[in-house]
Amino acid sequence: MTAVADIQEQESWFHRNQQRIAPWLFLAPGLLFFMVYVIIPVFQSFNLSLYEWDGLGAAEYVGFRNYEDLYWEWVDRDAFYISLKNNLIWLLLYLLSIPAGLFIALFLNQTVRGIRLYKSLFFFPFVISQVVVGLVFTWFYDPTFGLLNEFLGFFGLGPLNVLGDERFVTYGIIFAGLWPQTAYCMILYLTGLNAVDPEQIEAGRLDGAKGWRMLWHIILPQLRPATFIAFVVTIIGALRSFDLISIMTQGGPFGSSRVLAYYMFEVALSEYGFRMGYGAAIAVILFLIMLCFIAYFLWSMYREEKGH
Amino acid sequence: MFPKPIEKQPRAAQITYQAMLPLALLLWLGPLLAVALFSVKPEADFTNANYWGMPSSFEGAFNYGQVFFNSDMPRYLLNSFLITVPTVIGAVALSCMTGFALGIYKFKSNLWIFFMFVAGNFVPFQILMVPVRDLTLQLGLYNTKTGLVLFHIAFQTGFCTLFMRNFIRALPFELIEAARVEGISEWRIFWYVVLPLMKPAIAALSVLIFTFIWNDYFWAVVLTQGAESQPVTAGITSFNAQFRAAYQLMSAGSIVAALPPVAMFFLMQKHFIAGLTLGAVK
């Protein structure tokens, strides 16, 4: 008898507090997974960056020596300097995918026959894995038979060994990366253009706005949400550039196409890399760079949430 | 509509536009078409330096036959499915719940937890690499599909939560309040009221996550090692090592590896674009 009463008591307690407890029960599995695999590892990496560890034996605490080594690599213009410099180039040039995407979106924002198929075919590169994109462009640039040199030869130029020349290699890889990224931005803008208010366009036309002026003063302000997302995904894409470099050059020739994401992998886990702690220190630097953007993004979201 | 509809332009502009469309597409997909051309060429064309001419004979069947019957490719493809599908199910299931919790309930730390998911979603992979690899080794899941799936589920939960939470926010809240007034338990509200309304979001997210996971390369390299567990993105590098300098086979292999997400995209295009933009352009 008392047992039944107990359960009723419990039930009513649960019932009374249901709305306070329920969210935590719903959150628990997802939160647990996310904590274990994402949040805690971030802190572990911070910790690991203070150690010297070959991934096999015991780790040795070295304080900030890994960061000191990075500093000297910076001073000596060694690998870390090159990686950081290339990261900056990636960040800047990758942003070109935003205007390029907008341009293609404007080009395709028509209602002629078959345009839907065109739109999906233009979007196509984004769906393909970066590994395949990397292979495709490696062959595109190949100095003996690449399409690029065929093309340049047609105009009496070249030949160019893009991936073998330390002056061009990073730009060559970024160009390959721009291909899918532009497709992504394009789709964001195409959707955005669908939502542009036709009345405002009409009003603009009445005011005599045309072409560029119309785009700048009336269309772009309305595309701001799309631009914002395009900006965020492009920045993240630029800082995550690992697959293309790994497939196309492995950081070469002589290390001139490294970026932090690849360099980290290289020192920690690649064929000759045994420096887990050092890799962690590089990852921390990369994380701190990314943190600027994450903070900016969260701050915008926070403002929007409060605005609601 | 912007720019001005082409139908309202002079005839000459219309014709130019119609002519430029296929041309632009050809240019845009040029590198890919080149690989498709490579994949049906006979080996002799490459030794004779006939890279860009017409194939001297059509060897598509032979080349693709090699990929499917004389390499580990089918196994890699199977692995990719066995990794991708459970991840999609897991991540979508978890994020339906987290999205529900963060979208419906008002509690103090709500926004902070939400922001944590969002921020975590953006961290560079490299800062997770060493600890996640160690964790997977300790769990005895290194070089297993399970190890890869567990990590992917956890990581994708970040993005999926962002997506689901925003979607649920936009649902009519009155429905839930009405259900509560009738004394329906929270679990049942989730199951019978909200979940049916989330179908479009689930479809969109599934397609999107499928593509993301299928195309993952970094974690495949870090957490798996052989043909028994590696997905096709990592497998293609071994495949290429096996057929080094046999461009017709490497091309065919790349096309095969790229095909499933492409098929997914064309079949589920509506959901796919909804997924990309719903979580985004809101």
Add this chain to the structure above:
Amino acid sequence: MHSMFKRTAAALAASVALAAPVAAELTGELRIFLDTSNPAPRATMEAMIERFAAEHPGLEIETTVIDREAYKTQIRNFLTADTPDVATWYAANRMKPYVEAGLFEDVSDLWAEPEIAENLASTKGAMTIDGKQWGVPYTYYQWGVYYRKDIFDELGLTEPTTWEEELANCQKIVDSGRACYTIGTKFLWTAGGWFDYLNMRTNGFDFHQQLANGEVSWEDDRVKQTFANWKQLIDMGAFIDNHQTYSWQEALPFMVKGDATAYLMGNFAVAPLREAGLTDDQLDFYQFVAINPDVELAEDAPTDTFHIPANASNKEAAREFLRFVASANEQTEINNGANLGQLPVNAQSSVDDDKFLQQGFTMLSSNSPGGVAQFWDRDAPAEMAKVSMEGFQEFMVKPDNVDRILAKLERARQRIYDN
């Protein structure tokens, strides 16, 4: 304690096996990881494992073949988790990190058995760290210059033996519109082969090893002399263009098509060159020329090996497998021309009649008085190997940067060996 016990038990089992060569039937599972992913070696190894399996029907053998390049990074994972019972690897410094971390089994007991002690004596040094042996070799091969004999004949050239002859030959080849050497340095190690030879010929084997061990400055005049010699070749256009974008396999067609006349490579290059259509009349071999007459000739002859991971579960069967691999008959079989096409490590084995193997065997056994090196990335520690080979690649593209490159290598040396 537990692992201690297991180790003693395994040792005990091994010594029992020693006492009675036809040991009790082996049972259980034997997991073998191989890096022999190219088609021919793969088939060879699989056939060898089948023969082993036929002798031990009670064993359940599982073979995993991993891509050769990927294997190099994955070994450190599978040595600690999901560990096989037998794994392939390389000799000398290349196995050092794993030996030092206690991940390889000490197999000195095998080396105490007369069968191995007597017949594998020549490779014992390469398998020894801290006075113990950590694995068993299964093949080795010579390096040297593989060249197009038909083109040499056409230009009236003969095999050079001195640096002057080498340069004179090369000049004639360049004048005929060809490159003297094909090479693909995308994965760096091929440039390491050139450095090995140029430095060993300029400064001798002992100096070369001192450099690998970090005992000499990279800005030493002797090192600079090596690079000056190298620069002579680069400046005259001896190497193909764009080598930094090719793998070693992608560099083969230049030689096949006759755009380049020679390849400094390991003997494994012969098989793909023949497959590509070069006959033995077109293809020949010579030892890398002498440069400094005061130093003795020394050669690269990398040794590939089998090891038992310390975490293996069936060490008894693994030991038996290692004995099997090193046995005279198997060595003759797997290294013959139809299989690996390399040199057997067992002195009782016979070398295949293949002309390249015969030349290589003679060269290594009678014309390499200075010593035998493993290879640059096996002799130098991993990190130094990486940085330096990157430097070699840069040097081959931009020889004028030599001072900057050497300064960078010297900085790296001071950091790496200091730890």
